[in-house]
Amino acid sequence: MRIGLVTEGGYPYVSGDAGLWCDRLVRGLGHHEFDVYAFSRSEAQEDDGWVALPPQVGRVRTAPLWTAEDDGVVYGRRARRRFDEHYGELAAVLCASDPATVPGLSAVPDSAPAPDLASPDADPGRKGTTRAPAEADRFAGALYGLAELARDEGGLAVALRSETAVRALERACRAPRVLPAAREARVADLLAVAAHLHEALRPLSLDWYEEDGLGAVDLCHAASGGTAVLPGLLAGHFFDVPLLVTEYGVRLRTHYLTRPDSPSAVRSLLAAFHGRLAAETYRRAAFITSGNTHTRRWQERCGADRAKVRTIHPGLDAAPFAEVGESPERADPHTLVWSGRVEPAKDLVSLLHAFAVIRTAEPGARLRIIGGPAGPEGAAYLEHCRELATRLFPDGSGTPHADGTGPVSFEEIGGPGLAGPADVYAAGAVTVLSSVVEGFPVGLVEAMLAGRATVSTDVGAVVEVIGGTGLVVPPRDPRALAEACVSLLRDPERRARLGAAARARALELFTVEQNVAAFHDLYLETVARTPVRRVLLNGTGDPVPFAAPVEAHVPGRWADPASRKPPRAAPAWATDTPVRAACPARSATTRPVPSPARPATNPVPGASPVPTTEAAR
Helix, strand or coil, X not given: CEEEEEEECCCCECCCCCHHXXXXXXXHCCCCEEEEEEEXXXXXXXXXXXXXXXXXXXEEXXXXXXXXXXXXXXXXXXHHHHHHHHHHHHHHHHCECCHHHCCXXXXXCCCCCCHHHHCCCCCHHHCCCCCCHHHHHHHXXXXXXXXXXXXHHCCCHHHHCCHHHHHHHHHHHHCCCECHHHHCCCHHHHHHHHHHHHHHCHHHHCCCCCCCXXXXXXXXXXXXXXXXXXXHHHHHHHHCCCEEEEECCCHHHHHHHHCCCCCHHHHHHXXXXXXXXXXXXXXXXXXXXXXXXXXXXXXXXXXXXXXXXXXXXXXXXCHHHHHHHCCHHHCEEEEEEEECCECHHHCHHHHHHHHHHHHHHCCCCEEEEECCECXXXXXHHHHHHHHHHHHHCECCCCCECCCCCCCEEEECCCCCCCCCHHHHHHCEEEEEECCCCCCCCHHHHHHHHCCCEEEEEXXXXXXXXXXXXXXXXXXXXXXXXXXXXXXXXXXXXXXXXHHHHHHHHHHHHCEHHHHHHHHHHHHHHHHHHCCCCCEEECCCCCECCCCCCHHHHCCCCCCCHHHCCCCCEECCCXXXXXXXXXXXXXXXXXXXXCCCCCCCCCCCCCCCCCCCEEEEX
């Protein structure tokens, strides 16, 4: 089958989130064909280039999210009236006075988001809300109305940044029976909301929604929520293409955690938009996959039908850890290892205080902190942790230890003796995770594959991942963390049992093979339940035999026939010449997909940008 893979800030770019699992998925399903539709997040990401693409990637189309250039489309009177109608309806829905129709808005109007939702590790499954169908339909009608307008007129960028958009927001906020916070919105707040909606709705203006684009795929797979879902929603709206959504983190939750300092009106309106977009996504998707139960509870809390949700754990390559996992005796029995990106959410301060207690009980213990900083904030936090370590662990003369010679060392992969992740976990007998915020703990799974005993804080999906193969303590509790580490340092037999059990669990649940097999089965089930009804024609206008999947001809209640459009003609899957992609923002450089006969090459960093094009194999 032909799959349209939509990504945001990840695959096929060298740098970015979720790029690795997408690459492994595409390579693992060589008998399918993939069209990649990718959003880039920065100019630096585009300059870094792409990973080498396998031959099953038939085309790649890209669009940037980090620029705000106008598309040059000027509306006539009728188009302006249509825009004012649809955008005004969208604004009115966002200002709706019933907060129960928006997940998590019950406590937003006059204060920060509700504690049970804003807390990084809150359990969203404790409370449930039912979205009013009428409000959901109004949001969907406005969203798809704007998409149809963009398709008819050639874009939305100018209109989304116009005074008409700001006035529509102002009218909605001043209408009766709206959210109290929306009624108090000032001009600066309205401008901030309009700017965010302009960025969020930018994908509606792309020219991806044609018969030879997303209309030609059998299945659209969005690799994340938020912006990446919009092309999938429009492919379903225009061409009845089924949508599969994968979330290893919930965008609505991310919104609550990253905008705590915004004005109340901005928080309320943007939370309403993201909440309704998430609900529309979950309503339209054929299936929704989560990386762990913690994320799944968030999805269900935000409106996902439990019958549609599947949990598919991320897969890691177990081969690099085979030698270390089978040789636990290589580990230094007195060394603790922490590995990851250095940032405040990892709470290395608590870990250092815990290690001070550990040193009191086990004077020969060492702590190796291995990882680089995550951005400027991470660099400042790393420096703070270094200073704290020198104060907590001075030598006998009262001066700090030389770097690498004391009980605590700060290192990075690529340094002496640390060629790769396997060497990191081989360095110590116990791996420690001290985070206060964590999604799916990839580093913990790597430690399990390496056969190491673990001590972790109870955050995110930690308990789900380790099962009963490691020790778990409350977050921000240095003494509990220290006691757990000391108990393992003093009991080598227990360490060995836990390490062996952890490796067996990781090999069973968290490998690339199980991840690829699970998605393959779900692809087949999705196409079987919601086949795309289309007639493919050859160059002479005759139907192409066996062009549709076999499942499309199976009789039964696979899909609602009333919601299907009449069969339509569609061209071949790809063209022989590049096709310019109209985009309201600055476009990425042209990069053709290499053929199987020659190796793929990444674009030269720093190359001058040119308009986005479609690369067709």
